[in-house]
Amino acid sequence: MTASPITDVIFDFCGVLLDWQTRACLNGHFPQETVNAICAPDDPHGFFRYEDRMDAGEDFADIYPDVVREQGEDIAAIFRYYVEHYGDALPRMLPGMEELLRDLKRHGYGVWGLTNWSHETIHIAFDKYPQLNDLLDGTVVSGVEKMHKPNADIYELALSRFGLEAGRCVFFDDTAKNVVGADEVGIHGVLFGNAMQARDSLAQLGVRL
Structure with a gap:
């Protein structure tokens, strides 16, 4: 570690440490056409807009009436199911990531989490993947702090x-x-692709594992 200016590596959760698949939670429980629409980038039902509000610190109970009013009872019921079965949307840790975190820790680097996630459901990640408790030295959660990436605070x-x-x-x-x-606060930001690309990016910054 002494040969590298890098001492600490910070990881997002969904899409980096954990495979996040809304479809995995909803498939087989609701009409496929509706699931496809919810999971599309241009989702007309606003699932991810409501989820962003939870990630920013709002409570589900405060958001749910808006979902009912704006989307109707049927879609609102699906959103409730999604939140109540959120663990089903986290089918696995992404390949190679547990090993990467273990290698970083073994070589003396600090390993941290920084995630946009609801304060009401973040426990699910740690309950389902208890190794995160061992692998991460600490985690900042947007919904707990009522702050939200990409804001500097x-x-x-x-x-x-x-x-x-x-x-x-x-x-x-x-x-x-x-x-x-x-990047704007001076951290070396890297767009995540997969574990091997992450290792390559770290190596380019002088991290030797």
């Missing part, structure tokens, strides 16, 4: 809470705007 909070220096950190996220948000 949540990155700055993570740095201050964990006692990190921005220029000595790498942050992996699968969403480009969140990578830009990290």
Whole structure:
């Protein structure tokens, strides 16, 4: 580690550490046409807009009446099912990521989490994948802090809470705007593709595993 300016690596959760598949939660429980629409990038039912509100710190109970009013009872019932069965949308850790985190820790790097996630459902990730408790030295959760990537305040909070220096950190996220948000506070932001690409990116920054 002494040969590298990097001392700490920060990871997003969904799409980086965990495979997040809304479809895996809903398939077989609701009409396929409706599931396809919900899972499409241009989802007319606004699932991910409502989920973003939860990630920003709002309670499900406060959002649900808006879903009913804006989408109708049927779609609202699907959204409730999704939130209540959220673990089904997390079928696995992404290939190679547990090994990468273990390698980083074995070589003395700090390993941290920074995720946009609801305070009401974040426990599911740690309950389903208890190794995250061992692999991560700490995690900042947007819904707990009522801050939200890509805004600078949540990155700055993570740095201050964990006692990190921005220029000595790498942050992996699968969403480009969140990578830009990290860059803007001085963290080395990297757009995540897969575990092997992450290893290559770390090697380019001087991390030797």
